[in-house]
Amino acid sequence: MKIVGLLLVIVGWLMPVLGLNLTSSNTARLILSLIGIATCLVGILGVLNKAFMKSAVWKQ
Amino acid sequence: MPLRKCLRAFPAATLVLLVLVTIPAWSQSQPPPPSGEKAPAAGAAPTAPSLSAPLPVKDASPPSAGDLAKGDPGGTLTGTVNDVAVSDAKKGLTLGDAVNQIGQNKVAINFVWTLVAGFLVMFMQAGFAIVETGLCRAKNANHTMMMNFMVYGFGLFAYWVCGFALQMGGVGALANLGGTAPLSNEYTINLFGKPFGLFGTHGFFLTQGGTYDVAVMVLFLFQMVFMDTATTIVTGAVAERWKYVAFAISTFFLGAITYPLFANWAWGGGWLSTLGTNYGLGHGYCDFAGSGVVHAVGGLTGLAVALIVGARLGKYNRDGSSNAMPGHDIVIVLTGCFILSFGWFGFNPGSTLGASGNGALRIGSIAVNTMLAGCTGSFGAILYMWIRYGKPDASMSGNGLLAGLVAITAPSGFVNSVGAAIIGAVAGILVCLSVEFLDRVGKIDDPVGAISVHGANGLWGVISVGLFADGKSNYGGSWNGVNGSVTGLFYGDPGQLIAQLIGVATLLGFVFGISFVFNWLVDVFVGQRVSAETELAGLDIPEMGALGYPEFVLKNHRDMAPPGGFGAAVGA
Numbered sequence: 001m002k003i004v005g006l007l008l009v010i011v012g013w014l015m016p017v018l019g020l021n022l023t024s025s026n027t028a029r030l031i032l033s034l035i036g037i038a039t040c041l042v043g044i045l046g047v048l049n050k051a052f053m054k055s056a057v058w059k060q
Numbered sequence: 061m062p063l064r065k066c067l068r069a070f071p072a073a074t075l076v077l078l079v080l081v082t083i084p085a086w087s088q089s090q091p092p093p094p095s096g097e098k099a100p101a102a103g104a105a106p107t108a109p110s111l112s113a114p115l116p117v118k119d120a121s122p123p124s125a126g127d128l129a130k131g132d133p134g135g136t137l138t139g140t141v142n143d144v145a146v147s148d149a150k151k152g153l154t155l156g157d158a159v160n161q162i163g164q165n166k167v168a169i170n171f172v173w174t175l176v177a178g179f180l181v182m183f184m185q186a187g188f189a190i191v192e193t194g195l196c197r198a199k200n201a202n203h204t205m206m207m208n209f210m211v212y213g214f215g216l217f218a219y220w221v222c223g224f225a226l227q228m229g230g231v232g233a234l235a236n237l238g239g240t241a242p243l244s245n246e247y248t249i250n251l252f253g254k255p256f257g258l259f260g261t262h263g264f265f266l267t268q269g270g271t272y273d274v275a276v277m278v279l280f281l282f283q284m285v286f287m288d289t290a291t292t293i294v295t296g297a298v299a300e301r302w303k304y305v306a307f308a309i310s311t312f313f314l315g316a317i318t319y320p321l322f323a324n325w326a327w328g329g330g331w332l333s334t335l336g337t338n339y340g341l342g343h344g345y346c347d348f349a350g351s352g353v354v355h356a357v358g359g360l361t362g363l364a365v366a367l368i369v370g371a372r373l374g375k376y377n378r379d380g381s382s383n384a385m386p387g388h389d390i391v392i393v394l395t396g397c398f399i400l401s402f403g404w405f406g407f408n409p410g411s412t413l414g415a416s417g418n419g420a421l422r423i424g425s426i427a428v429n430t431m432l433a434g435c436t437g438s439f440g441a442i443l444y445m446w447i448r449y450g451k452p453d454a455s456m457s458g459n460g461l462l463a464g465l466v467a468i469t470a471p472s473g474f475v476n477s478v479g480a481a482i483i484g485a486v487a488g489i490l491v492c493l494s495v496e497f498l499d500r501v502g503k504i505d506d507p508v509g510a511i512s513v514h515g516a517n518g519l520w521g522v523i524s525v526g527l528f529a530d531g532k533s534n535y536g537g538s539w540n541g542v543n544g545s546v547t548g549l550f551y552g553d554p555g556q557l558i559a560q561l562i563g564v565a566t567l568l569g570f571v572f573g574i575s576f577v578f579n580w581l582v583d584v585f586v587g588q589r590v591s592a593e594t595e596l597a598g599l600d601i602p603e604m605g606a607l608g609y610p611e612f613v614l615k616n617h618r619d620m621a622p623p624g625g626f627g628a629a630v631g632a
Contacts, residue, residue: 009569
């Protein structure tokens with residue numbers, strides 16, 4: 001799960017960066033940037049955090 | 061009859077008046093040539109005086125040696141033509157000497173401005189130290205102070221060895237500082253036919269690549285204290301349970317690699333700053349003083365380490381509900397907030413790297429924006445807490461002030477005062493929402509609110525440039541190599557917002573990612589968290605060998621009450 005979370009974070013970053021060369025439309029770039037940011041946040045708060053929560057000290 | 065007389069006299073009076081008005085005006089616009097001189101032919105350019113020609117010094121009426129010997133209590137005799145450096149004593153003062161002195165004065169003003177601003181930012185370390193220590197429990201005071209104290213040493217050393225070179229080694233000549241020409245080599249790759257600057261390669265140990273240079277030294281000092289701010293943010297997010305050796309390794313890596321790489325991309329001529337020239341996205345990623353480069357980098361690294369280290373013992377119950385763990389000294393917390401807001405006047409206005417030339421006089425506007433956003437940030441937070449919980453919470457008011465300051469750091473050079481006030485107010489509310497979210501939903505323990513103050517509001521500050529930049533700032537005619545002024549979405553340029561969002565994605569993806577991977581490795585090989593016994597006892601003795609407050613004996617309130625209770629003691 002930790003690796004998946006990390007991959008999501010990296011994919012979320014690369015999405016808008018690579019998107020710069022896929023399209024010259026500002027609207028498309030804006031949408032790609034927002035999706036990329038959302039993917040990063042899901043990776044950090046949704047997946048990575050959940051993975052660490054499984055072994056959280058307060059659950060033991 | 062008198063009326064008829066008046067009507068007859070009116071044209072004559074008007075004529076006389078016109079003549080009286082026109083003749084002097086005409087004579088002023090056509091000055092006669094002075095006697096003995098020919099009027100210059102129309103279209104002939106005046107010849108420029110030779111720079112090496114001696115100047116008649118006596119025309120400047122310098123004070124005599126006798127006058128100077130009497131002293132100058134009024135300050136009118138000190139600083140005259142006598143003080144201009146002369147390159148050839150035999151020839152005396154020339155126009156070239158005077159012009160060189162003007163140039164050196166400009167650079168001197170900018171050196172002093174940048175250095176003093178850097179000294180102010182350095183003093184912010186004291187503010188961070190006491191804010192974080194005050195928000196922690198007394199049993200961890202020495203450990204928290206020592207992290208904030210040594211972050212200066214570890215960070216500075218790492219930055220001197222390689223951080224500065226990676227960050228600014230290819231920035232090129234900075235006009236305000238009179239050059240920095242030795243910082244001339246950026247490692248660049250070509251992707252999809254566009255150059256992507258990745259890191260600088262001049263300036264290791266401040267000597268390599270000809271960087272033993274006065275302007276480079278000024279730039280180093282200023283950039284170093286910024287980097288140090290980023291590293292000190294992390295210590296707050298994982299206070300009260302971070303192993304000191306892990307802190308030292310993590311800080312070194314942040315100062316040597318993570319921070320410099322992102323700072324290069326934003327400020328050192330790297331690929332984020334060239335999104336404007338390469339892809340037509342506004343002026344590329346714009347971060348005037350570092351909401352993203354400094355605060356979001358620190359906040360997101362803090363988040364990465366906080367995930368790995370986990371929550372403090374006793375912070376969460378088995379059902380996931382959280383317990384309040386109040387700090388031990390709210391007085392030093394708010395004092396620290398004041399110190400930080402004072403230091404921020406070095407952070408933001410100092411980022412012009414000068415007070416003279418290239419639009420640097422905008423420092424007045426930048427200082428006011430900074431002040432306003434801090435004010436509205438604390439307003440936003442205090443109102444939110446007052447309405448939601450019925451009390452104006454002191455620590456959150458302080459965090460609101462800092463959140464406003466963090467958020468205005470990136471846009472401070474590009475927005476007007478109304479934009480600054482709005483950005484600060486949003487930040488004040490955002491910090492409260494973020495603290496609640498991380499605590500209740502994310503179960504991420506952040507004793508001082510560093511992730512919310514610096515991470516969340518750092519990102520908000522970056523985005524706000526793309527919204528509120530008003531297109532009125534002009535620092536020498538261009539920014540990041542794109543002519544004109546930085547303009548946000550609300551003032552007509554959606555491309556700038558996209559550049560800012562790509563910066564946000566990079567912060568979340570690259571900065572968080574690399575920090576997470578490195579600190580995960582530290583956790584595997586060294587261990588990030590202290591033992592449960594150490595944590596319960598307090599980190600001062602086990603980790604540092606001394607208590608922060610050795611003469612304090614922590615007692616239960618009931619134990620301290622006199623026989624019969626407090627009421628009996630005061631005769632109530």
